[in-house]
Amino acid sequence: MERPGGRPVEVSAIDHLVINVTDVERSAAWYVQVLGMKRLQYRSDRGHPRTALMFGSQRIHLRPVAITKQEWFTADHEASGSDDLCFLTTSSPEAVVAHLKECGIEIVSGPDRKDGARGILHSVYCRDPDGSLIEISSYAA
Numbered sequence: 001m002e003r004p005g006g007r008p009v010e011v012s013a014i015d016h017l018v019i020n021v022t023d024v025e026r027s028a029a030w031y032v033q034v035l036g037m038k039r040l041q042y043r044s045d046r047g048h049p050r051t052a053l054m055f056g057s058q059r060i061h062l063r064p065v066a067i068t069k070q071e072w073f074t075a076d077h078e079a080s081g082s083d084d085l086c087f088l089t090t091s092s093p094e095a096v097v098a099h100l101k102e103c104g105i106e107i108v109s110g111p112d113r114k115d116g117a118r119g120i121l122h123s124v125y126c127r128d129p130d131g132s133l134i135e136i137s138s139y140a141a
Helices: 022-036 093-102
Strands: 016-021 039-044 049-055 058-064 084-088 108-114 118-125 133-139
Touching: 016 022, 022 039, 022 049, 022 058, 058 108, 093 108, 093 133, 108 133
Parallel strands: 016 058, 084 133
Antiparallel strands: 039 049, 049 058, 108 118, 118 133
């Protein structure tokens, strides 16, 4: 059955993402310290222990690459360090740079002007412990 407008399905938001990591503890600590996320421990629907990170109304699940597909229903080609993620902040690019330096995190680019979903972003780039590219952005005033 089609909805008004002719589309049978139309997504409205992202609920959660799964990123593949080599070391859940190391990754969780990094995202908590560097990006201010909150750590969540829970059990999967099959009873397996899981770690996630909460920010705003979104969640990131940390999937260890060593885990089997029987323990975690996942993509066909899981690999750590292959994600490019953009996170929004209300902090200025200068504050992001200062915070990353304070945390001992190398800045790989930025602040740079980029096109975002809602307009021009001011972005600073770094890498998480597995090498995934992390973009920390704020919208231009």
